[in-house]
Amino acid sequence: MSVPMPTSSSSSSTLQSGESRLHPFLATRSSLNLRRRLVNALVVLFTTLAALFAAGLLIYLLCYVLSQGLRYINLDFFTQLPTPNGEPGGGMGEAFQGSLILIALASLMGVPLGLFTGIYLAEFGRGPFAQGVRFLVDVLNGIPTIIFGLLAWVLIVIPMQSFSGLAGGFALGMIMIPIVTRTSEDVLRLVPRELREASLALGATEARTILQIVLPAARNGIITGVVLAMARVAGETAPLLMTAFGTTFWNTDVTQPMDALPLRIFQFTLSPYQQQVNQAYAGAFVLIVLILLASLAVRLAAGGFKQR
Amino acid sequence: MESNMSGPYSRLPATEGRLASQQSETPPVDLRLHHALGAVEPGQPLDQNARVAIEVRHLNFYYGTHQVLFDISLPIRQRQITALIGPSGCGKSTFLRTLNRMNDLIPETRIEGEAIFDGENIYDPAIDVIRLRQRIGMVFQRPNPFPKSIFDNIAYGLRIQRKPRRQIQEEVERSLRAAALWDEVKDRLKASALGLSGGQQQRLCIARALALHPEVLLLDEPCSALDPIATLKIEELLLSISKEYTIVIVTHNMSQAARISQYTGFFLNGRLIEYGPTAELFKRPRQRETEDYISGRFS
Ligand SMILES: Nc1ncnc2c1ncn2[C@@H]1O[C@H](COP(=O)(O)OP(=O)(O)OP(=O)(O)O)[C@@H](O)[C@H]1O
Numbered sequence: 326m327s328v329p330m331p332t333s334s335s336s337s338s339t340l341q342s343g344e345s346r347l348h349p350f351l352a353t354r355s356s357l358n359l360r361r362r363l364v365n366a367l368v369v370l371f372t373t374l375a376a377l378f379a380a381g382l383l384i385y386l387l388c389y390v391l392s393q394g395l396r397y398i399n400l401d402f403f404t405q406l407p408t409p410n411g412e413p414g415g416g417m418g419e420a421f422q423g424s425l426i427l428i429a430l431a432s433l434m435g436v437p438l439g440l441f442t443g444i445y446l447a448e449f450g451r452g453p454f455a456q457g458v459r460f461l462v463d464v465l466n467g468i469p470t471i472i473f474g475l476l477a478w479v480l481i482v483i484p485m486q487s488f489s490g491l492a493g494g495f496a497l498g499m500i501m502i503p504i505v506t507r508t509s510e511d512v513l514r515l516v517p518r519e520l521r522e523a524s525l526a527l528g529a530t531e532a533r534t535i536l537q538i539v540l541p542a543a544r545n546g547i548i549t550g551v552v553l554a555m556a557r558v559a560g561e562t563a564p565l566l567m568t569a570f571g572t573t574f575w576n577t578d579v580t581q582p583m584d585a586l587p588l589r590i591f592q593f594t595l596s597p598y599q600q601q602v603n604q605a606y607a608g609a610f611v612l613i614v615l616i617l618l619a620s621l622a623v624r625l626a627a628g629g630f631k632q633r
Numbered sequence: 634m635e636s637n638m639s640g641p642y643s644r645l646p647a648t649e650g651r652l653a654s655q656q657s658e659t660p661p662v663d664l665r666l667h668h669a670l671g672a673v674e675p676g677q678p679l680d681q682n683a684r685v686a687i688e689v690r691h692l693n694f695y696y697g698t699h700q701v702l703f704d705i706s707l708p709i710r711q712r713q714i715t716a717l718i719g720p721s722g723c724g725k726s727t728f729l730r731t732l733n734r735m736n737d738l739i740p741e742t743r744i745e746g747e748a749i750f751d752g753e754n755i756y757d758p759a760i761d762v763i764r765l766r767q768r769i770g771m772v773f774q775r776p777n778p779f780p781k782s783i784f785d786n787i788a789y790g791l792r793i794q795r796k797p798r799r800q801i802q803e804e805v806e807r808s809l810r811a812a813a814l815w816d817e818v819k820d821r822l823k824a825s826a827l828g829l830s831g832g833q834q835q836r837l838c839i840a841r842a843l844a845l846h847p848e849v850l851l852l853d854e855p856c857s858a859l860d861p862i863a864t865l866k867i868e869e870l871l872l873s874i875s876k877e878y879t880i881v882i883v884t885h886n887m888s889q890a891a892r893i894s895q896y897t898g899f900f901l902n903g904r905l906i907e908y909g910p911t912a913e914l915f916k917r918p919r920q921r922e923t924e925d926y927i928s929g930r931f932s
């Protein structure tokens with residue numbers, strides 16, 4: 326703070342105290358007051374409108390998708406193959422089957438790798454190497470997912486000379502790694518140090534402490550991260566275009582092209598047959614609901630985690 | 634001095650039911666006893682022939698380049714309670730944690746000097762830290778039970794040692810009894826330890842440490858998160874087990890140090906200013922600083 330001249334300082338302070346004696350907080354000039362209120366009201370109005378707009382978009386999306394596709398959601402939709410040439414009936418059973426297999430493959434790869442990286446970063450990660458890993462994981466998280474498709478294409482599709490579920494699972498697994506890593510690192514760090522010290526003070530090794538005390542204490546948070554990652558890759562389309570590729574037949578052979586829900590939605594949206602376009606909306610609706618459910622489950626689990 | 638009290642733990646009948654009823658923990662203890670205790674003779678009767686359990690010599694400790702312990706030397710006597718007092722930040726916890734090498738876990742710490750335990754230097758790189766921590770147990774400031782059942786909390790350390798199931802069951806009961814918790818939890822051993830009250834949790838943590846039959850028990854302000862009644866119970870418990878265990882307790886509560894310990898060390902700014910029998914240190918402190926600190930809250 327600058328030190329003003331003694332005279333000016335005394336005069337200004339008396340003026341302020343004289344004012345504040347009347348009304349400590351309310352401005353004396355009413356025009357200023359009015360403008361402040363107006364600005365305040367406008368800010369409230371605009372932010373509220375923006376929030377309404379964002380929420381409205383989601384509701385509109387749901388309603389639209391539902392109105393277009395609801396008629397086509399029935400048992401056949403989940404259990405039948407697409408009909409040839411847009412004939413009535415049929416479903417996209419192979420897409421549900423394929424998505425399940427792809428997510429399982431991706432989890433098989435992404436969950437252990439992500440979890441162990443997260444454990445490393447939270448428990449042992451000090452120094453420049455850990456900083457580097459942390460940075461790379463963040464970068465990985467920001468990379469457009471089609472790049473992972475490209476990678477799987479180069480590493481798996483080309484050598485195997487075939488599109489395959491394996492390649493799709495690999496690409497999705499890469500996407501899962503950073504999500505699982507970051508969430509598990511975060512929740513592992515939330516486990517109180519006292520708990521680790523209690524275990525170590527009883528003669529436990531670091532490994533046992535992590536496996537038997539820290540991981541169980543962070544279990545809900547880790548599951549949250551895994552579910553989030555699964556929900557995220559369930560909707561991925563781009564990296565599957567050049568890996569799993571899609572098929573309209575039942576397929577459990579991971580070395581062969583495999584269908585997936587977003588792939589089928591993509592194909593059917595471009596279809597010349599109106600019924601397939603509508604089925605695409607039905608598929609989109611199911612996908613949105615699945616992701617909504619996952620988010621909801623995560624919310625519940627996260628709430629349970631915080632309460633502890 | 635209150636001459637009508639035969640000893641620090643002669644229990645007065647609870648004249649005011651109010652406090653006792655607020656606490657579900659039995660038995661009721663009159664709060665006035667707690668305050669009165671500070672006025673009785675400080676220090677527990679000490680065993681002149683007690684051998685030294687841990688001999689600390691010229692200990693220096695650094696967090697990075699920041700030195701927090703300066704040339705600490707003191708004997709910790711067997712089956713006696715040693716209290717460590719001193720203002721906040723003076724290094725009591727740090728010192729306590731050097732005794733079972735808990736500071737190893739903090740990166741960039743450095744230690745100089747030695748602490749001889751059972752003929753070996755605790756800081757000898759060749760020492761088995763796991764074994765050391767089993768022989769020198771620790772109880773922390775905040776109760777920190779594992780989010781597991783009461784039984785599993787105590788069995789944890791025993792399972793690490795691969796004790797047979799039968800023995801684990803026996804040890805759980807024995808240590809819960811020693812920690813004066815058995816009667817309160819014997820019907821709900823499978824219930825989560827997090828459902829216990831703070832005082833019960835802290836006694837569970839003591840039982841958890843006792844289950845391993847440690848030779849030394851380190852306690853870092855074990856009562857600071859507890860109310861006076863729970864505190865008194867822990868003190869009673871410590872007195873009752875001090876016949877079998879060497880106990881080192883850090884405390885901010887000087888009347889607690891005076892009540893339960895045989896020896897007291899006073900820390901200030903990382904130095905051990907004074908160490909000696911509790912009765913002497915409290916009645917005839919040799920150092921100005923000790924006197925100032927004690928009288929600051931003791932008169
Ligand atoms: N992990 C750490 N890293 C760096 N400095 C630390 C660390 N832990 C403690 N210190 C410093 O070491 C000094 C001693 O701390 P310590 O916790 O041993 O004090 P204390 O006597 O136990 O205090 P209190 O009574 O408040 O518990 C303090 O100056 C503290 O800031």
Ligand SMILES: [Mg+2]
Binds near residue numbers: 725726727853
């Ligand atoms: Mg401390």
